[in-house]
Amino acid sequence: MPQVNMTVNGKPASGDVEGRTLLVEFLRETLDLTGTHVGCDTSQCGACVVHVDGKAVKACTMFAAEADGAEVLTIEGVAAPDGTLDPVQEAFHQHHGLQCGFCTPGMVMSAKALLAENPTPTEAEVRDYLEGNICRCTGYHNIVKAIMAASGQDVSKIAAE
Amino acid sequence: MYAFDIERPTTLADAVKLLAASDENQALGGGQTLIPTLKQRLAMPEVLVSLTAIDEIKGISEDDEGRLCIGAATTHAEVAAGAGKYPALAALAGNIGDPAVRNRGTIGGSLANNDPSACYPAAALGSGAIIVTNTREIAADDYFEGMFATVLDEGEIITEVKFPVPEKAAYMKFEQPASRFALVGAFVAKYADGVRVAVTGASEEGVFRWSEAEAALGSNFSPDAIERLSLSGDGMISDLHGSGEYRAHLVGVMTKRAVAAAG
Known part of the structure; x- marks a missing residue:
C-alpha cells in the first residue's frame, strides 16, 4: 500500500493507505483523531469538515492520497496547546x-x-x-x-x- | 467502494498516459460527484487518475480575444473569487453546492460529468464556450450529448474552458430544496451578435438552448419579450420533486428572472 505523508495539526503524520481510503478514515482510524465525525458519509452533513491547506473540505469526500503533502487542520488542532479554547x-x-x-x-x-x-x-x-x-x-x-x-x-x- | 489504486500525476502528459494505459482507468477531478458514486459501487475503476495536482490545468486568465480562460482543475471557489471579468459566471460558481464542496469541485469535472441538473453546463452552453481538451477544441454547442453524456472520448481530459464575455448575463437557479441542485436553472447571456439562453435541470436530454426565447430576446432584451412563450412538458424530467409540466413552467419563470437580473 502506498504511504501518505502530511502535516496534521502542525505535526508530521504518515501512514499506509489504500487508494480508496478517505481522508476522514485516515484521520480517525490511522491517526486516532476521532474528533472529526462521519455523519452522512455522502457529503451532505458537514460533520467531517476539516481544513486542507487552509480550505474547508468534507473529509468524507476526499481521498487520503489526495492530501499527500498537505497541511491538515482538524478540530483537535483548534484549541491552544494549553487547552485554551479558540x-x-x-x-x-x-x-x-x-x-x-x-x-x-x-x-x-x-x-x-x-x-x-x-x-x-x-x-x-x-x-x-x-x-x-x-x-x-x-x-x-x-x-x-x-x-x-x-x-x-x-x-x-x-x-x- | 471497490478497491482501486490512485495516481496523482503532476503533468498533463503523465495523466494522459495513465488514462490511456487501460479502459478501466478513470479521471478524478474534485471528486464531489465521483466519490459518492464510488461509494455506491456504481463505478469500478482500476486506477483513479487524480487531476488535482496538475498546475498547468489550473487558474484563470484572459486570451487575446478577451475570452476568460479557466483551467479545468480550477475549483468553483476559485472561479467565484477570480472570474470578476464575467460576474454572472462567478456568481454561478459561488452558488454551487456549499462552501466545502466549492473548495474541491472543479469546472472540468462538472462539464465532463454533465449532470442534467448541474449549473456549469448551462454557463458553457449559454456562453457559447469552447471546451479545450488534450487533443482538440470543442464548441459547447457540439459538446453535450444528453444526460451524463458528452462527446469526450475515453481517456480524453478537459484542460481549459474558454468563455466569450457577454455584454450582460445572469443565471437563475430554482433549487431543489434538499439537494440544492437546480430543479431548473436558466442562463441568459447577451452578446453583440445575439442572445443565448441555456436551461439546465429541466430536460431529459440534459442542458439545452431555448431557441424561441433567444429569438424573442434578440430583438427585445426584456422579460416582457418572452411573456407569451411556453414550453411543452413533453421530454421534461418528471420526478417526485416536480412534474414535466411544472419544470416547463419554471423554465419560463427562471428565464424571465435571469433577463431581469441581467438588466
Missing part, C-alpha cells in the same frame, strides 16, 4: 451553540473558514455559509449567534436565546 469554540460554549455535539466539530471548522474569509459576517452570510453543515438539535439559532459573537459582533439583539 474564540469560535469559546463562543459555542458561551452561547450554547450545541446540544448533542455531533455536528459541532464540522460547525467549528466551517465557522473558522468563514471568519478567515469574512471577519464580520452578517447573520444572512453566516446562515448561507453553513448551507453544508446540518444540525438536528439546535435549530441553528445559537450556532449563528455563537459565530457572530466569535467575530466580535454584538449579538444581544439577535432574537433566539
